[in-house]
Amino acid sequence: xxxxxxxxxxxxxxxxxxxxxxxxxxxxxxxxxxxxxxxxxxxxxxxxxxxxxxxxxxxxxxxxxxxxxxxxxxxxxxxxxxxxxxxxxxxxxxxxxxxxxxxxxxxxxxxxxxxxxxxxxxxxxxxxxxxxxxxxxxxxxxxxxxxxxxxxxxxxxxxxxxx
Numbered sequence: 001x002x003x004x005x006x007x008x009x010x011x012x013x014x015x016x017x018x019x020x021x022x023x024x025x026x027x028x029x030x031x032x033x034x035x036x037x038x039x040x041x042x043x044x045x046x047x048x049x050x051x052x053x054x055x056x057x058x059x060x061x062x063x064x065x066x067x068x069x070x071x072x073x074x075x076x077x078x079x080x081x082x083x084x085x086x087x088x089x090x091x092x093x094x095x096x097x098x099x100x101x102x103x104x105x106x107x108x109x110x111x112x113x114x115x116x117x118x119x120x121x122x123x124x125x126x127x128x129x130x131x132x133x134x135x136x137x138x139x140x141x142x143x144x145x146x147x148x149x150x151x152x153x154x155x156x157x158x159x160x161x162x163x
Contacts, residue, residue, distance in 0.1 A: 008139030011065045020056035022130050022147045045118035050109045058100040069094040070133040077126035081117050126151040
């Protein structure tokens, strides 16, 4: 039993040096699309689509107690309705060292980026952050934020009229 406690407490102390570069190319916001069939207001809401590059080598985060890595990108911002908003826009399970080299070029967010207030008005700045959670065979999971960059979310332009 003591060995189990020692393993679970010392695994986060094993050194790792992942390398990563997160680059944002563009942010486009739009309205007028019905994204959720169960939300009647979704057609009037603003949605943001991000285009980004990710180049990361996470092989050093694998050790004898790592089952897999959960890599994800979040967008964090402050709004008047809620103090802190954190939205996951992309994720991937990295199951071995062969998959640990992530190269995404001009990739778009996998998940919807929408504010609860249905508009991005009043949100002056946001942060896009790459996180990696090592999932151990034995012990606790912990979050490792690797890189954070600033994001400006513009207001949506009116949708084009249908002919």
